[in-house]
Amino acid sequence: MQSSVGNTDAGKRGMNLTLRIWRQKDPSVKGKMVSYKVTDISPDMSFLEMLDVLNEQLIMQGDDPVAFDHDCREGICGMCGVMINGEAHGPQQTTTCQLHMRSFKDGDKIDIEPWRASPFPVIKDLAVDRRAFDRIIQAGGYISVPTGTAPEAHATPVPKKDSDAAFDAATCIGCGACVAACPNASSMLFTAAKVTHLGLLPQGQPERDDRVVNMVAQQDREGFGGCTNIGECSHACPKGISMETISRLNHDLLGALRAGARPKS
Structure with a gap:
């Protein structure tokens, strides 16, 4: 044996x-x-x-x-x-x-x-400078929510579908895999995640139009490529963020431009 x-x-x-x-x-x-x-x-x-x-x-x-x-x-x-x-x-x-x-x-x-x-x-070597992501976030600005005592949790109801989608987008950790995987080196999935999680919630509404046009303009200034819906970004994302967030960004961007919002120079 x-x-x-x-x-x-x-x-x-x-x-x-x-x-x-x-x-x-x-x-x-x-x-x-x-x-x-x-x-x-x-x-x-x-x-x-x-x-x-x-x-x-x-x-x-x-x-x-x-x-x-x-x-x-x-x-x-x-x-x-x-x-x-x-x-x-x-x-x-x-x-x-x-x-x-x-x-x-x-x-x-x-x-x-x-x-x-x-x-x-x-x-x-393997270390890269990803401060371009920081500048895209900074271009989005702040939200005009007063500080102080937190509001009661149910004061402003949020539909569960919206809250779930906002949470999914907010899981983005900004690692840059979406950019590295994309043949165009597009940062649309990252930018869309940062735009979407505030755009779906009440506290993100006052600056919603300015936020999306400024963040998209900044990503263009940084030299990221355009999105052609190949899908490698979502496939490589360690948090599994869906390309649906890009659709939401495009919807918000078109609406903001039609409403007259223009990026800061």
């Missing part, structure tokens, strides 16, 4: 991988793909933990570690994000920090690149 010990040990054996990673010292120099080997990688590691292992290896060898964005590592903050084998965040619809190495096989070759979009210039 064959012992199960050998099988158990084999099951615990880590993976050996070849990583081809984009290395770029800073925006002023040309980058290139560099190959690295990592060994004994646990299938239970997250993708970022695997990069941590590589960086420890590089530091021990006296090399420069790979720069990449990360923060909470819980799929909430939206900081992490890289192209993995040509897919935003990798083969699963989740954030890079929540992608586990069991999605790959022993001996795999993995290409890792930064977000591909001119409005997201490379800072170093």
